[in-house]
Amino acid sequence: MGSPSSASDLPEPAVRRRTGGRAARVRGQVLAAVGELLVEDGCDSLTVDAVAGRAGVHRTTVYRRWRDVGGLLADLLDSAADDSWSPPDTGSLEEDLVALNQEVFDALADGPTLTTVLITASFRFDDAARALSRFWDDRHARSAPVVLRAVARGEAPAATDPRAVLVTATAPLYHELLLLRTAPDPALPRRAARAAAAAARAGALTAHAPAPAPTDADADADG
Amino acid sequence: MGSPSSASDLPEPAVRRRTGGRAARVRGQVLAAVGELLVEDGCDSLTVDAVAGRAGVHRTTVYRRWRDVGGLLADLLDSAADDSWSPPDTGSLEEDLVALNQEVFDALADGPTLTTVLITASFRFDDAARALSRFWDDRHARSAPVVLRAVARGEAPAATDPRAVLVTATAPLYHELLLLRTAPDPALPRRAARAAAAAARAGALTAHAPAPAPTDADADADG
Numbered sequence: 529m530g531s532p533s534s535a536s537d538l539p540e541p542a543v544r545r546r547t548g549g550r551a552a553r554v555r556g557q558v559l560a561a562v563g564e565l566l567v568e569d570g571c572d573s574l575t576v577d578a579v580a581g582r583a584g585v586h587r588t589t590v591y592r593r594w595r596d597v598g599g600l601l602a603d604l605l606d607s608a609a610d611d612s613w614s615p616p617d618t619g620s621l622e623e624d625l626v627a628l629n630q631e632v633f634d635a636l637a638d639g640p641t642l643t644t645v646l647i648t649a650s651f652r653f654d655d656a657a658r659a660l661s662r663f664w665d666d667r668h669a670r671s672a673p674v675v676l677r678a679v680a681r682g683e684a685p686a687a688t689d690p691r692a693v694l695v696t697a698t699a700p701l702y703h704e705l706l707l708l709r710t711a712p713d714p715a716l717p718r719r720a721a722r723a724a725a726a727a728a729r730a731g732a733l734t735a736h737a738p739a740p741a742p743t744d745a746d747a748d749a750d751g
Numbered sequence: 752m753g754s755p756s757s758a759s760d761l762p763e764p765a766v767r768r769r770t771g772g773r774a775a776r777v778r779g780q781v782l783a784a785v786g787e788l789l790v791e792d793g794c795d796s797l798t799v800d801a802v803a804g805r806a807g808v809h810r811t812t813v814y815r816r817w818r819d820v821g822g823l824l825a826d827l828l829d830s831a832a833d834d835s836w837s838p839p840d841t842g843s844l845e846e847d848l849v850a851l852n853q854e855v856f857d858a859l860a861d862g863p864t865l866t867t868v869l870i871t872a873s874f875r876f877d878d879a880a881r882a883l884s885r886f887w888d889d890r891h892a893r894s895a896p897v898v899l900r901a902v903a904r905g906e907a908p909a910a911t912d913p914r915a916v917l918v919t920a921t922a923p924l925y926h927e928l929l930l931l932r933t934a935p936d937p938a939l940p941r942r943a944a945r946a947a948a949a950a951a952r953a954g955a956l957t958a959h960a961p962a963p964a965p966t967d968a969d970a971d972a973d974g
Contacts, residue, residue: 695927
């Protein structure tokens, strides 16, 4: 569940407010209960009272600290940024992206998982939506070295935008598994990673305005 | 709203059940009412009675034909497949994908739009989720010629998977605007289209198992 001292660069007032041993322990019990109830029943049946009961803390404690279900979901998401996660470093952009995609794939496939339930809930609770955006911003920031190392190795142009590469690699997984709801394809993590690495290599994911479209000569060069 | 004789290849029993002038007219009134109410208030406050009132038809007619809100949402989505939509044909894969992405961007940006509301509702109503998958399957099938024409022009290898190219091009838009909830970036449709075209050109979006990762020589060729 992580400690209140967050590894994230992002503001987490809800966490900073609650330092100290007992507060951290109560938070851990409450957020663990939220996670358990979400995976068991989804967010439709999640209530503050159910969380308090599962966590073994007084309901007024939960109401005072988290206000409502949206506040609980937001804090659970913020707590995920407390962890010591760091991106892979395989020595190759494509293999690093494959490893990142495999983590995303495992979190989304064969749902409902905690991840899919939290994403679904974010469409109903604004503060959960904001917390989810903070979580992904943190993951993208922590994963930027994957792209910066690739640039240093000459695998992509210097102007390559790390976030654009990471979104290009992971977006097809979210789209296929959450929106298109296709059966999980074990080949998808690698194919999406490979496509993002190829696009970065071709200079299609640079921060500045896109250059003119490549000519057929380029197509012959790599097709 | 489209006629009951669908342009889609996909089964639409709900539509086939209701042929004939009056039935089609009532369906048009009811689905138009669903769309209006969704954009006005979202799906939380959508009820069969509100739809009947707005459509000016008897509530029992709506209950008998559509059963519940999920059935109404599913039929609204199925009706969208009745239209005469066809993909762009600019003579270039990248420009065709830019045009497709611009349509998706316009449907998602500055939401809530009917599209974003329907996608949100799909997380709560299983039959709406299935109808949304049918809608996207139909769009992907209708857009396949964009990729097949590019292959014929030599812009991508013969084994290129049309659906993989279309998902690679559009997924970053859904991810940024619906999940990451970033401010709409007018440069996104072109950048995502450009990345998908580059990945297809590099042979990273073929149907068969991925070949070994390209070498730095390839990077030099197009970087």
